[in-house]
Amino acid sequence: MDEITDATIAEIEQELAGDGVWIEPSFATTHGISAADEARIEEAVASTGRADLKVVLVEVDSGDDRFQGSFANLSAWLHDDAGGDATYVGWNRWSEPELSVQAFGDQPGTMSVANVANHEHPDDVADQVVRVQELLDDGNADALWAEVPDDEKYSWTADEGVQASEVVGGLGIVVALAVVVAAIVAWRRRRRARPSGFTLPATVLHTVRAAEDRRLRQQADAEVLALGEAIGSGEPGDSAHALDAWQQALDHYAAARSVLSQAAVPADVVGALVLARRGDEARSRAQQRKPSAWTPRPACWFNPLHEGRTSEVAWRDADREVDVPACAACAADVRDGREPRDILDLIEGDRTVHYFRLDLGAWTRTGYGSLEPDLLGALRSSGKGALRGRGTRGRRGTAG
Ligand SMILES: [Zn+2]
Secondary structure, eight states, X not given: OOOOOHHHHHHHHHHHHTTSEEEOHHXXXXXXXXXXXXXXXXXXXXXXXXXXXXXXXXXXXXXXXXXXXXXXXXHHHHHHHHOSSEEEEEEEOSSSOEEEXXXXXXXXXXXXXXXXXXXXXXXXXXXXXXXXXXXXXXXXXXXXXXXXXXXXXXXXXXXXXXXXXXXXXXXXXXXXXXXXXOEEEEOOOSSSOOOTTOBOOHXXXXXXXXXXXXXXXHHXXXXXXXXXXXXXXXXXXXXXXXXXXXXXXXXXXXXXXXXXXXXXXXXXXXXXXXXXXXXXXXXXXXTSSSOOOOOOOOOOSSOTXXXXXXXXXXXXXXXXXXXXEEEHHHHHHHHTXXXXXXXXXXXXTTEEEEGGGSOOTHHHHTTTTTSSSOHHHHHHHTOHHHHHOOOXXXXXXXXX
């Protein structure tokens, strides 16, 4: 649906408090969920032994201001309102649309649950949801997922020659991250206007951390894998510009993988996404019929994950003024004399801090490439340490 309104959220919360299941009507139609299927899902939720299961099936639109296509965002929101221990089952749209499981509080592990359910029932959402309940009760999802052959888990690796073991290693990092992560990305949520530097209650912070971190990491994994697949199945044109752009695509892909294959903190995961998106632009240019030379487009300095064209704005920060590229929304805010509402924030301790106030090596020095177009060069010249990411030690940014 276009936008999940407050009224819809109220309706969802009411249903979840009742039988624990809410299925948006057009979602049911699109995915062939019958009344009998819905009854099966309700029965599964009622019979769950170990998890506090809640099912929310809706297409979260990527244009939805609050939730931005992410079920993790929607579930974090619902959980903030409802509190308690809960495992939310829903639907993600980005990359490959598929079932998503988000747990809060004291709940059984969910690591491989959605993977197994999606793999066993690729075409039936109701079956997937029912399977999630069984897997949570049995606690055997990790073991089952380990038995799935790599070429079925990551089908593209078979064509492309990328070692599946590297991919699996990358996923292992997700588990480690939940424990060791030092700085977490959070998007400021717009319902409650929070000034910069606000303090979150610890429980809310934990919720936002876990959900945002997981969502971001999954998104980065998905986009980097998609880029690898596109490179593996594509070919550049034969002009010099096409070959140059293709080399850039390969270099950006390699750098993004390198960042993700190390113990990437969220600041690095954002960097990997920026690299992957640049790489994909270069790849696309290399495959045009008569490409011009490719150079990276500057991303929005306020939040490098903002998409679309940028324009220069003058940003006054503390005692300096700098010219920075900004996306349309951020530029409009600055021109109206406001701080942009969706600046990329990292969590440091129990506070959120604008990323550019931290010392994140090449990421902050270049504004994730928005101030210095040659992001790869900046990463190389700051050595491997920059690719590893050093967390959030400093408080004084160098980029503005
Ligand atoms: Zn922006």
